[in-house]
Amino acid sequence: MNKHDLRILKTKHNVHLVLTNLLKKKPLAQIKVTELCREANINRGTFYFHYREIGDVFKELFEEVMFDLRESYHEPYRHTEFLEVEKLDPKTVRIFHHIKKYEDFYRIIFSKEVSTAYYYMFFDEIRAICIEDRNVVYFGEPSDYLYSFSANAIIGLVIEWYRRDFQETADEMNIHLVNILKIYGNRRNEKE
Amino acid sequence: MNKHDLRILKTKHNVHLVLTNLLKKKPLAQIKVTELCREANINRGTFYFHYREIGDVFKELFEEVMFDLRESYHEPYRHTEFLEVEKLDPKTVRIFHHIKKYEDFYRIIFSKEVSTAYYYMFFDEIRAICIEDRNVVYFGEPSDYLYSFSANAIIGLVIEWYRRDFQETADEMNIHLVNILKIYGNRRNEKE
DNA sequence: TCAATTATTGTACATTTGTTCAATAAAATC
DNA sequence: GATTTTATTGAACAAATGTACAATAATTGA
Numbered sequence: 001m002n003k004h005d006l007r008i009l010k011t012k013h014n015v016h017l018v019l020t021n022l023l024k025k026k027p028l029a030q031i032k033v034t035e036l037c038r039e040a041n042i043n044r045g046t047f048y049f050h051y052r053e054i055g056d057v058f059k060e061l062f063e064e065v066m067f068d069l070r071e072s073y074h075e076p077y078r079h080t081e082f083l084e085v086e087k088l089d090p091k092t093v094r095i096f097h098h099i100k101k102y103e104d105f106y107r108i109i110f111s112k113e114v115s116t117a118y119y120y121m122f123f124d125e126i127r128a129i130c131i132e133d134r135n136v137v138y139f140g141e142p143s144d145y146l147y148s149f150s151a152n153a154i155i156g157l158v159i160e161w162y163r164r165d166f167q168e169t170a171d172e173m174n175i176h177l178v179n180i181l182k183i184y185g186n187r188r189n190e191k192e
Numbered sequence: 193m194n195k196h197d198l199r200i201l202k203t204k205h206n207v208h209l210v211l212t213n214l215l216k217k218k219p220l221a222q223i224k225v226t227e228l229c230r231e232a233n234i235n236r237g238t239f240y241f242h243y244r245e246i247g248d249v250f251k252e253l254f255e256e257v258m259f260d261l262r263e264s265y266h267e268p269y270r271h272t273e274f275l276e277v278e279k280l281d282p283k284t285v286r287i288f289h290h291i292k293k294y295e296d297f298y299r300i301i302f303s304k305e306v307s308t309a310y311y312y313m314f315f316d317e318i319r320a321i322c323i324e325d326r327n328v329v330y331f332g333e334p335s336d337y338l339y340s341f342s343a344n345a346i347i348g349l350v351i352e353w354y355r356r357d358f359q360e361t362a363d364e365m366n367i368h369l370v371n372i373l374k375i376y377g378n379r380r381n382e383k384e
Numbered sequence: 385t386c387a388a389t390t391a392t393t394g395t396a397c398a399t400t401t402g403t404t405c406a407a408t409a410a411a412a413t414c
Numbered sequence: 415g416a417t418t419t420t421a422t423t424g425a426a427c428a429a430a431t432g433t434a435c436a437a438t439a440a441t442t443g444a
Binding site: 197225245 | 399400401402403404409410411412
């Protein structure tokens with residue numbers, strides 16, 4: 001019940017460590033509750049007292065990654081000089097650097113075997129960032145649909161990046177984004 | 193081994209029917225292999241001869257939905273009159289009607305409990321459609337990143353639609369899309 | 385420090401999973 | 415129609431899941 005109970009903190013911290021280590025050896029879907037408990041020296045009943053499945057533990061780990069993503073938008077940004085396109089909001093481009101930092105996590109959440117729950121955690125975070133940036137990037141009255149459109153568009157880039165095994169640097173990804181936004185701008189211009 | 197073996201066809205057809213029925217009663221994640229086999233009157237060994245898990249069966253069902261999506265882009269379209277925006281490629285807008293048609297399936301693949309595998313099946317299909325439409329919609333040299341960006345952007349709309357329980361009609365979704373593409377066009381215009 | 389609270393343990397149990405294998409039934413092939 | 419091929423069955427097994435509960439240990443709060 002009480003989140004600050006030392007026993008709970010100790011157990012969860014322990015479980016987090018063990019899962020992190022197991023993830024270095026095998027994919028998430030192959031990690032058994034029994035196995036995790038044995039390595040963590042806790043009773044299986046204790047596990048089920050806190051979680052429903054292994055995925056719930058990973059969710060807690062990924063929560064910290066999402067915290068870092070949120071955080072990274074509240075500290076001054078150091079990469080703006082690189083981008084040649086002065087019009088693009090520098091905030092947008094921190095995403096790729098963050099992902100590179102937590103590459104191992106994103107390899108998991110974009111893999112085919114895991115639940116979509118983590119995708120949505122990421123989506124909601126990116127979407128929130130899009131909303132914060134609303135004044136800078138968009139014109140006209142923005143809608144919920146626009147935010148979901150924009151957020152998932154950026155994630156589309158990340159999916160492509162993931163499928164290419166994150167070969168490109170974060171800065172190269174920024175350039176891709178800039179170029180694409182250029183194309184989207186031109187498209188309508190030439191049509192009317 | 194032989195996909196046309198009558199025994200296999202019969203078994204799979206049977207399994208498909210039973211899963212479809214079970215899905216009316218409970219979510220995918222709660223359906224057990226044992227349960228499915230009991231209802232289908234097949235041996236559990238037979239199941240494991242063809243599939244690894246329940247999800248593999250659902251994948252086969254969803255494959256047919258993806259086939260319909262692909263198909264719908266090869267037959268004449270009947271809804272173009274509605275759209276007031278003459279510039280938008282009519283092909284794009286068939287997506288929402290297709291989704292409405294298979295609403296029950298999309299409720300599953302966008303739910304939090306299922307694997308991302310189905311999302312990727314959908315993504316790849318939408319992406320292929322974007323590539324086919326390349327000449328019409330985009331200018332400049334299109335890249336793989338652009339296609340993933342565009343495809344996932346549209347899926348972003350679908351996610352928002354899903355979260356609103358598919359309340360809007362398909363035609364209303366088309367309008368949302370048109371409006372958003374307008375905004376994206378304007379954005380750059382006003383900046384330079 | 386002591387009493388109250390509750391997380392953790394150990395155990396037990398029914399169920400499901402995933403795999404193996406020989407026997408059998410069904411379909412393909414000739 | 416006879417033979418070959420192979421999908422299906424049934425049975426058995428180890429392992430993992432998920433749940434329940436009383437006993438115990440650790441932590442909290444007074």
